[in-house]
Amino acid sequence: xxxxxxxxxxxxLLVGMTGVxxxxxxxxxxxxxxxxxxxxxxxxxxxxxxxxVVDDEGSAVRVRRGASRAGVLVDxxxxxxxxxxxxxxxxxxxxxxxxxxxxxxRPAAEQAETMRETLRVLRPGGRALVISALPASGLSAMLGRxxxxxxxxxxxxxxxxxxxxxxxLAEREQLRFLEGTKPRG
Numbered sequence: 741x742x743x744x745x746x747x748x749x750x751x752x753l754l755v756g757m758t759g760v761x762x763x764x765x766x767x768x769x770x771x772x773x774x775x776x777x778x779x780x781x782x783x784x785x786x787x788x789x790x791x792x793v794v795d796d797e798g799s800a801v802r803v804r805r806g807a808s809r810a811g812v813l814v815d816x817x818x819x820x821x822x823x824x825x826x827x828x829x830x831x832x833x834x835x836x837x838x839x840x841x842x843x844x845x846r847p848a849a850e851q852a853e854t855m856r857e858t859l860r861v862l863r864p865g866g867r868a869l870v871i872s873a874l875p876a877s878g879l880s881a882m883l884g885r886x887x888x889x890x891x892x893x894x895x896x897x898x899x900x901x902x903x904x905x906x907x908x909l910a911e912r913e914q915l916r917f918l919e920g921t922k923p924r925g
Contacts, residue, residue, distance in 0.1 A: 751779035774806020855901020
């Protein structure tokens with residue numbers, strides 16, 4: 741059914757799929773939408789920590805603007821995703837933002853290295869969540885909106901990086917949510 745009603749929270753799906761909660765330590769690799777990152781970061785509260793690692797100044801500006809608009813604290817680090825400038829086992833959740841296809845366009849070896857770094861910075865039992873854009877379909881495809889071509893599957897990169905229990909969580913609102921878990925032992 742088509743509705744002219746505006747959604748009350750455009751990031752509700754994103755926040756819900758991350759499962760982030762008060763006190764969590766979360767890291768996001770890449771940033772296509774600073775407001776989306778801020779919506780997730782707002783859930784960690786004062787007892788948690790939110791960090792964004794981006795590899796260019798434009799992305800850093802997006803993070804800072806989104807955090808400022810939302811009134812949340814997000815630490816920003818400029819670094820390539822293959823060398824995350826944080827300590828081992830420091831985070832509960834790492835989100836890899838591939839909604840603009842930057843991760844998918846990297847060579848397979850670099851994707852696996854990024855996932856190994858992600859694994860390194862997660863605590864045992866921590867989760868990595870790769871969020872990718874799905875190809876446009878229906879009216880969006882006819883109007884030329886959204887990505888073209890097949891959807892990116894990050895499963896090989898997650899498994900190559902050492903993650904276990906890799907699974908597709910959902911494909912909704914033109915986003916794909918793929919999760920992997922760091923082994924506990």
